[in-house]
Amino acid sequence: MTSLFTAYPKKFCSLLKGNRLSILIYHQILSKPDPLRQSALDIIEFECQMAMVKKYFSVLSLSEAIERLHKNSLPKCALCITFDDGYRDNVTNALPILKRHNLCASFFITSKYLEGGQMWNDTIIEVIRNKQGGILDLNKYGLGNHNLATIKHCQQALKDIIPEVKYMDYLMRQEVVAYLLDLVDELPLEDFMMKKNDIITLKKAGMEIGGHTRSHPILSQISFKEAREEIYTNKEELEGVLGDPIHIFAYPNGRPNIDFNKNHIKMVKNAGYKGAVTISRGAARSAIDSYQIPRFTPWDRTPLCFMFRLIHNSFYYQPEVCK
Incomplete structure (x- = not known):
């Protein structure tokens, strides 16, 4: 074929x-x-x-x-x-x-x-890029603990987190994104x-x-x-x-x-x-x-x-x- x-x-x-x-x-x-x-x-x-x-x-x-x-x-x-x-x-x-x-x-x-501005999923991606090499604790939102040691770990974290956040209540989704932004010293908004x-x-x-x-x-x-x-x-x-x-x-x-x-x-x-x-x-x-x-x-x-x-x-x- x-x-x-x-x-x-x-x-x-x-x-x-x-x-x-x-x-x-x-x-x-x-x-x-x-x-x-x-x-x-x-x-x-x-x-x-x-x-x-x-x-x-x-x-x-x-x-x-x-x-x-x-x-x-x-x-x-x-x-x-x-x-x-x-x-x-x-x-x-x-x-x-x-x-x-x-x-x-x-x-x-x-x-x-x-x-x-940028969409919430892009913010999550860029925060995880910024946090590579560390640990991301999202247990307070029921999203687990994520090892970001390598690119592959970051990829898996995104596969786990984004589908869950997508179907959260709108206000809760905004809260999660705000929490993630607070974890980084400065995250420049990409164009x-x-x-x-x-x-x-x-x-x-x-x-x-x-x-x-x-x-x-x-x-x-x-x-x-x-x-x-x-x-x-x-x-x-x-x-x-x-x-x-x-x-x-x-x-x-x-x-x-x-x-x-x-x-x-x-x-x-x-x-x-x-x-x-x-x-x-x-x-x-x-x-x-x-x-x-x-x-x-x-x-x-x-x-x-x-x-x-x-x-x-x-x-x-x-x-x-x-x-």
């Missing part, structure tokens, strides 16, 4: 059925590999993936793809490229590569961080997130901007009033910067029935969005709800595995949706 795919990638792509939409999710695109950000691609890996995408797929903006999906008019091997959160390296590192391959992409932005001018730069380059809530809460973890405020304020702030309406939305974290539910879908519709994406496995078909369109993260780093995973994902028929 592997040797056949290597020799005949176009034949494997020809197995993809018509009117089926694959959507890739990215977050950061790093200038060079970072051992504490193992899930993020660097520019060499991203360049390689975009070259493969350009060669074998028909890339559309998400708004156009959603419209054509329901009209049964998608091109063969239709694909969208999306980025979540609003990291500044999307502009400095990813955008030049996208432009070089003449590819469009959609960027889902958390508007709170457009003028400074991780986009500025307002950056999303204007993306728009001028032909990229699409979408909403991702104001501060990236897990919607199911906050009240309906707070969720509505997060969704509506984010849209208003982004449209105020761009001077144009935005039409697409990505649910933070994005797992149906866990991170969001039907009430949040209704909020997104009422806010005026025309479609929204999740992180369900599979490719979208014409019958899919426009507000529950599946996406997947291309974890594989080699061209062969990347392409095989992408094609395999497109055959998955029943993405999870909110009941």
Whole structure:
């Protein structure tokens, strides 16, 4: 199978059925590999993936793809490229590569961080980087004791801590982050997130901007009033910067029935969005709800595995949706 795919990638792509939409999710695109950000691609890996995408797929903006999906008019091997959160390296590192391959992409932005600050998970990563070689005691929050003697120890600590903190009550999560910051003498805030001018730069380059809530809460973890405020304020702030309406939305974290539910879908519709994406496995078909369109993260780093995973994902028929 592997040797056949290597020799005949176009034949494997020809197995993809018509009117089926694959959507890739990215977050950061790093200038060079970072051992504490193992899930993020660097520019060499991203360049390689975009070259493969350009060669074998028909890339559309998400708004156009959603419209054509329901009209049964998608091109063969239709694909969208999306980025979540609003990291500044999307502009400095990813955008030049996208432009070089003449590819469009959609960027889902958390508007709170457009003028400074960083997301809680980035703070945790940078504190642990700063504390490497020591011991991190988080027992008071039920998060255990962590040996940070080596990079591998730090990597394991992040795998243990971040998923737990992600699903904490919002105020408790803020308390944990504040406690971690107090453990270091000084932790300079890295320029991780986009500025307002950056999303204007993306728009001028032909990229699409979408909403991702104001501060990236897990919607199911906050009240309906707070969720509505997060969704509506984010849209208003982004449209105020761009001077144009935005039409697409990505649910933070994005797992149906866990991170969001039907009430949040209704909020997104009422806010005026025309479609929204999740992180369900599979490719979208014409019958899919426009507000529950599946996406997947291309974890594989080699061209062969990347392409095989992408094609395999497109055959998955029943993405999870909110009941």
